[in-house]
Amino acid sequence: MAATDSRPRPGLRFIWLTIITALLTAAIAAGALWSNATWAPKLALDLEGGTSIILEPQVKDQQVTKEQLQQAVAIIRQRVDSTGVSEAEINTQGDRNIIVNLPGNPDEQTRELVRSSAQLAFRRVAAVGAPGVEGQDGASSPASTGPSLSKEDQKKLDELTKQDGQTPNAGGSVTPRAQAAAASTGQASPSASASAPQEGQQGTGDDAKRPVFDPEKDQSWATAEILKQYQSLDCTNPKNRTGGAAGPADKPIVACSSDGDAKYVAGPVEISGDHVSDASFGYQTSSTGNQTNEPAVNMEFDPTGTEQFKQITTEITNKQQPYNQFAIVLDGLVLSAPVSQAQINDGHAQITGNFTEQSAQTLASQLKNGALPISFQVQSEEQISPTLGSDYLQKGLLAGAIGLGLVVLYSLLQYRVLGLVTVSSLVVAGVLTYLLLLFVSWRYGYRLSLAGVAGIIVGIGMTADSFIVYFERVRDELREGRRLLSAVEVGWDRAKKTIYASKAVNMLAAVILYVLAVGSVRGFAFTLGLTVIVDVLVVVLFTHPMLQALARTRFFGEGHPMSGMDPRQLGVSQAAYRGALNLDLDAARASSKSGGSYREAKKRQAAADRRSGESAGSTTALKDRGATAAPAEPAERTAAPDERAGAQQPGQKERGKPKKRDRAGGASGAGLSLAERKAQRQAGADDDGLLADDEGKDS
Amino acid sequence: MKRFFAWGNDLHSGARSIPYVGKAKLWLSIALLLAILSALVPVLGGGFNLGIAFRGGSEFQLANVPAASMTADAATTVNKAVPDADPTVVPTSDSSLKIDTRQLTDDQMQQVRESLISTFKVQNSDVTSTFIGPQWGHDVTNKMIRALVIFVAIAMVVMALYFRTWKMSVAAIVGLVFVMLLTMGIYAITGFEVTPEAIIGFLTVLSFSLYDTVVVFDKIRENTTNFKDNRTATFAELVNLGINQTTVRSINTTVIAALPIGAILFIGVFLLGAGTLTDISLSLFVGTIVAAASTLFVASPLYAVLRSREKAVREQEARVLEYRREHGLPDRAPEHAKA
Numbered sequence A: 001m002a003a004t005d006s007r008p009r010p011g012l013r014f015i016w017l018t019i020i021t022a023l024l025t026a027a028i029a030a031g032a033l034w035s036n037a038t039w040a041p042k043l044a045l046d047l048e049g050g051t052s053i054i055l056e057p058q059v060k061d062q063q064v065t066k067e068q069l070q071q072a073v074a075i076i077r078q079r080v081d082s083t084g085v086s087e088a089e090i091n092t093q094g095d096r097n098i099i100v101n102l103p104g105n106p107d108e109q110t111r112e113l114v115r116s117s118a119q120l121a122f123r124r125v126a127a128v129g130a131p132g133v134e135g136q137d138g139a140s141s142p143a144s145t146g147p148s149l150s151k152e153d154q155k156k157l158d159e160l161t162k163q164d165g166q167t168p169n170a171g172g173s174v175t176p177r178a179q180a181a182a183a184s185t186g187q188a189s190p191s192a193s194a195s196a197p198q199e200g201q202q203g204t205g206d207d208a209k210r211p212v213f214d215p216e217k218d219q220s221w222a223t224a225e226i227l228k229q230y231q232s233l234d235c236t237n238p239k240n241r242t243g244g245a246a247g248p249a250d251k252p253i254v255a256c257s258s259d260g261d262a263k264y265v266a267g268p269v270e271i272s273g274d275h276v277s278d279a280s281f282g283y284q285t286s287s288t289g290n291q292t293n294e295p296a297v298n299m300e301f302d303p304t305g306t307e308q309f310k311q312i313t314t315e316i317t318n319k320q321q322p323y324n325q326f327a328i329v330l331d332g333l334v335l336s337a338p339v340s341q342a343q344i345n346d347g348h349a350q351i352t353g354n355f356t357e358q359s360a361q362t363l364a365s366q367l368k369n370g371a372l373p374i375s376f377q378v379q380s381e382e383q384i385s386p387t388l389g390s391d392y393l394q395k396g397l398l399a400g401a402i403g404l405g406l407v408v409l410y411s412l413l414q415y416r417v418l419g420l421v422t423v424s425s426l427v428v429a430g431v432l433t434y435l436l437l438l439f440v441s442w443r444y445g446y447r448l449s450l451a452g453v454a455g456i457i458v459g460i461g462m463t464a465d466s467f468i469v470y471f472e473r474v475r476d477e478l479r480e481g482r483r484l485l486s487a488v489e490v491g492w493d494r495a496k497k498t499i500y501a502s503k504a505v506n507m508l509a510a511v512i513l514y515v516l517a518v519g520s521v522r523g524f525a526f527t528l529g530l531t532v533i534v535d536v537l538v539v540v541l542f543t544h545p546m547l548q549a550l551a552r553t554r555f556f557g558e559g560h561p562m563s564g565m566d567p568r569q570l571g572v573s574q575a576a577y578r579g580a581l582n583l584d585l586d587a588a589r590a591s592s593k594s595g596g597s598y599r600e601a602k603k604r605q606a607a608a609d610r611r612s613g614e615s616a617g618s619t620t621a622l623k624d625r626g627a628t629a630a631p632a633e634p635a636e637r638t639a640a641p642d643e644r645a646g647a648q649q650p651g652q653k654e655r656g657k658p659k660k661r662d663r664a665g666g667a668s669g670a671g672l673s674l675a676e677r678k679a680q681r682q683a684g685a686d687d688d689g690l691l692a693d694d695e696g697k698d699s
Numbered sequence B: 001m002k003r004f005f006a007w008g009n010d011l012h013s014g015a016r017s018i019p020y021v022g023k024a025k026l027w028l029s030i031a032l033l034l035a036i037l038s039a040l041v042p043v044l045g046g047g048f049n050l051g052i053a054f055r056g057g058s059e060f061q062l063a064n065v066p067a068a069s070m071t072a073d074a075a076t077t078v079n080k081a082v083p084d085a086d087p088t089v090v091p092t093s094d095s096s097l098k099i100d101t102r103q104l105t106d107d108q109m110q111q112v113r114e115s116l117i118s119t120f121k122v123q124n125s126d127v128t129s130t131f132i133g134p135q136w137g138h139d140v141t142n143k144m145i146r147a148l149v150i151f152v153a154i155a156m157v158v159m160a161l162y163f164r165t166w167k168m169s170v171a172a173i174v175g176l177v178f179v180m181l182l183t184m185g186i187y188a189i190t191g192f193e194v195t196p197e198a199i200i201g202f203l204t205v206l207s208f209s210l211y212d213t214v215v216v217f218d219k220i221r222e223n224t225t226n227f228k229d230n231r232t233a234t235f236a237e238l239v240n241l242g243i244n245q246t247t248v249r250s251i252n253t254t255v256i257a258a259l260p261i262g263a264i265l266f267i268g269v270f271l272l273g274a275g276t277l278t279d280i281s282l283s284l285f286v287g288t289i290v291a292a293a294s295t296l297f298v299a300s301p302l303y304a305v306l307r308s309r310e311k312a313v314r315e316q317e318a319r320v321l322e323y324r325r326e327h328g329l330p331d332r333a334p335e336h337a338k339a
Helices: A010-034 A066-080 A108-115 A155-166 A176-186 A226-230 A304-318 A357-370 A386-415 A418-443 A449-477 A484-514 A520-551 A574-591 A595-625 A642-647 A660-668 A674-698 B002-013 B025-043 B071-081 B106-120 B134-163 B167-192 B196-224 B233-244 B247-272 B276-307 B311-327
Strands: A049-055 A089-093 A097-103 A120-129 A149-150 A253-257 A264-273 A275-287 A291-301 A327-329 A333-336 A348-351 A375-383 B057-062 B088-093 B095-100 B127-131
Touching: A010 A418, A049 A108, A066 A089, A066 A097, A097 A108, A108 A375, A108 B106, A226 A253, A253 A327, A253 B311, A264 A304, A264 A327, A264 A348, A264 B106, A275 A348, A275 A357, A291 A304, A291 A484, A291 A574, A291 B233, A333 A357, A357 A386, A375 A386, A375 B106, A386 A418, A386 A449, A418 A449, A418 A520, A449 A484, A449 A520, A449 B002, A449 B196, A449 B247, A449 B276, A484 A520, A484 B127, A484 B134, A484 B196, A674 B134, B002 B057, B002 B233, B025 B167, B025 B276, B057 B106, B071 B088, B071 B095, B071 B106, B106 B127, B134 B167, B167 B196, B167 B276, B196 B233, B196 B247, B196 B276, B233 B247, B233 B276, B233 B311
Parallel strands: A253 A333
Antiparallel strands: A049 A097, A049 A375, A089 A097, A120 A264, A120 A327, A253 A264, A275 A291, A291 A348, A327 A333, A375 B127, B057 B095, B057 B127, B088 B095
C-alpha cells in the first residue's frame, strides 16, 4: 500500500494527459504549417485505390541481403519517378519481398517498369561528347570513351586501341576519364572460353539482321529533337544521372554515362539485356594468357545473344570512333561503352578498363540482373478500384460508429452514470489514437488500411475492457464493504496489475504480428498496438483520476442508485458484510508480514471502536434492518484518501475493523470530516427509503 | 438489469455459484469432444475453402454493377475473353461481384478487365483486379505459422513468469489451442473463405483469448495466494469462486468486444458483401465468444485439475473437510470464502 499520507492527486494525471495531447497536437499543427503533415491520416491503397505489386527475389538457396533489397528499392523508385507517377511507395516487406504501391490507375508501361528486372540493353553509339551543356552540334564532337572490349590475341588491335585512346576528342570536349585507362589496358585478352571459339552458335533464333542501325551511314538519327536534347543535357548535374526509363527500344536515345563523365547518343536497342546469360567479375588475362591484377568483367550471351553479338562486333570492329563502340545502357544510363576490338563469335567477351574491383563487380552484377542487384518475380499484383476503397472506408466508419454507439448504450445500461466515464474515456482514447495516427502518418509515412480500421474497431472493445476490469474491481471492493473513496484506490491498485499484465499480452501479440507477418496483417497489428498504448495511457491518466475525482462528489460518494456504484445495489447485505468482516480479519493476519502491521491493525480497531459511538445514531435504522452499508477496511490496505480527511483527530485517523458486528454500522462515517458526516447522515435517511424498495424487489 | 446486478452480487459472494470447477470433468469432456470434431471436420470435409491468396490465381472485383444476379453474364464474359480462365463468380453485395479465375497473364488480366468493363458498363475505376503468384500463399502460410508458434511460445514464458506457476501457463495455452481448433472447425463447417484477413482475425482472437485468460487467472491467483491457511474453503472452491467473481466481467467484456465486431459483421454481410471487413469480423465474432467461454470452461477448470494432484492442495483439502466435519458445516464452500 502507498504511504498513508499520499493523497491521490487526480489533477496531476490530468495535467500529464493534457500535456501529451497538447504536444502531439502542436507537433502536428507545426508539421501541417511547415512540413507535410495533414489533418487526416493518409490512406493505404485498399481505401484509396491504386496498384500494389509484390515482388519476390528469384534466387536459389541464396541469402538476399538487406543491401541488395535496398538497392533494388532505390532503382525501382527511380524508374517509377521517371514516369512522373507521384506518391509511389516502394518498400521492402519482411526480409525478402519488395512491395510497390502506385496510387491511382497507372498505365501498363509504368507497371511493366516495376515488374521487369532487365532494363539492360546494348545500343550502338552514334555520338559521344563532354558531359556539360554544349553550344555546338553535339554530333560533331565525338570522343572515344569507355573501357575496351577485347577477345583473343589480337595484338594489332591492341595498338589500334592505343591510338584511338591517344587521339581523343575531335570536338574538343573534356576527355572522359575512362579513356586513358581504356587505352592503357585495352589489350587483347583471351577470355576463359577462348579455347572453344565457335561454340554456342546454334541458337540463332533472331531473324533480324544486326546491327539494325548504322549511325555512320544512316544519319536519320540526327533529328533536330535528338540533337537539341543532346546539347541541352547536362551530365555534370547528378540529378540528370539518376536514370529511370530505359527509353524506346526502337529509337535512338540520349543518355549520360553513369559516372557523369560523358554523354551519348545511342541507337536503337541491338541486343536486349535478357540475352546476357551470365556475367562475372574476374581478372584480365594478359596476351600471354597469364592472369593480371587488373579487374575485368566477363560476359556471356545466350545463343540468340551470341549470334547478335557476333554480327555487331563483326560490323563495328575497326570502325572509326565512336562508331566502333557500343553502349551498355541500363535504365537510361550508359554503364559502359566499350570499343569492340574484335569480332566475337562465341558469345564470351571480356570488358576491361579502369575498373576497380568494386566497379567491376557492380557492372558484372548489373549485366547479369539488369538494373536490380537480384532478379525479381511478381508474387501478387492488385489493382484496387478507388470506388470500392472509398466504399469500404465509409462502411467501415459506419460500422465503427454503430459499434461505438452500442458500446455506449451497453455501458450506460450496466454502469449507469459511471458508463459516462467509459464513454468519455473512449472519446479521449479516440482523440489520442487519431493524433498518433496523424503523427505516424506524417513522420513515418504510415498509411491507414482497411485492416488498420478493423484493428481500431476491435481496439474499441479491448480498450473498453480495461475500464470494465477496473470498475468491476472497484465494485468488488464496494461489495466487501469499502467506501467508494477507498474502494477506488484499492480497486485501482489491483486492477492496474491485471490491466498491465493483460495489455502486455496484447502488445506482445501486436509486436509479434507486426514483425513476422506481411501485408495487411502488419497494418492491423500496428493499429492494434497503437490502441494498446493509448488504452494504458487513458486508463492511467484519465479514467482512474476521473474516478478519483468523481468519488469525492456526493452523487458517487454516497452511492446514488444511478451512479453505478451504489453499495446497496451491489448487495452489501448483512450476510456479505459479515463475511467481509471475518475475512478481512483473516486477511489482515495472514498478510501481515511483520507483527507490526497486525498491531497497527489492532490499534486502528480500537480507534474505530471509540469512534463508532459517535456516529452510531446515524446508522441505527440500517442496523436494525440488518442491512448496513458499513465498510470494513482491512488494516493492511487502508486507503489513502481517508487518511487526510481525518488527520486532525486521532480518533478518526484510521478506520480499523470494529470488533463486534453490531457496532460496525458506525464505521460508515469513518474518515469523513464532521461536516461530511452530517451530510451523510441526512443522505442516509433518504437512502433508507430506497433501500427498502430494493430489498422488496430483490427478496 | 437489477436481476443481473443481483446475480452478479451472488456470484461474487458465493451465494450462487456456477460449478466451473465442480463439473470440470464435464466441461473438459465437452471441450475435448468439440475439439476433436473441429479437428476432424477439415480432414473429412475436404479441408478449408482457401482464398486465392493461398491458392494463387487472379481475382476481379466489380463495383456498381447493375445487378448482382448477373453472375452468369460475368462468367460468360470472362470465358469469352480468356477461354480457359475457369471463373467462379460470387455476388458480394447487391451491386458488386467477385470473380476468381486461375492465374492469368498480365495481358489476359487486361483483356478480362476490359471485357468486364464493356459488359457491365462500369468505369475502369470500379474494377479491382488481383493477381497472386503461386509462391505467395506458401510464404504467407509459413509466415503465419511461424508467427503463431513464436507468439504461443513467448506468451507461455511470459505467463509462467507473471503467474509464477507453469500450470497456469499450460492451462491458458490449452484453452488457446481449444479456441484455435474450434474457430478453424467453424470455418471448415461453414465453408467461409479463408483469406489473409480471416487469419488476421484469427490471430487477434488468440491474443484476445490469452488476454481474457490473464484477467481471470489474475483473480484466481489473488484468491488462492494464501490458500494453505484457509480452513473454510478448499483450493478448488477458491478457484471456482475466482471464476465466478469474474463472470460478470467476462460477460460485460465479451459483449462490449463483440458489439463493434458484430456491427462490422452486420455491415459487411448486408451492405458490403464478402471482403476484408467481413472476413476479419467473422473470425473475430466467433472467436471472441469462444475465447471467453474457453477461459471460463476450459482453461480455469483445467488449472484446478492440474493443481489438484499437488500434495499441498490435497492436504489443504483434507484439512478443510476435517474442519467442516468438526463444525458440522455442509460440504460446500461458504459464502464469502476468501483466502
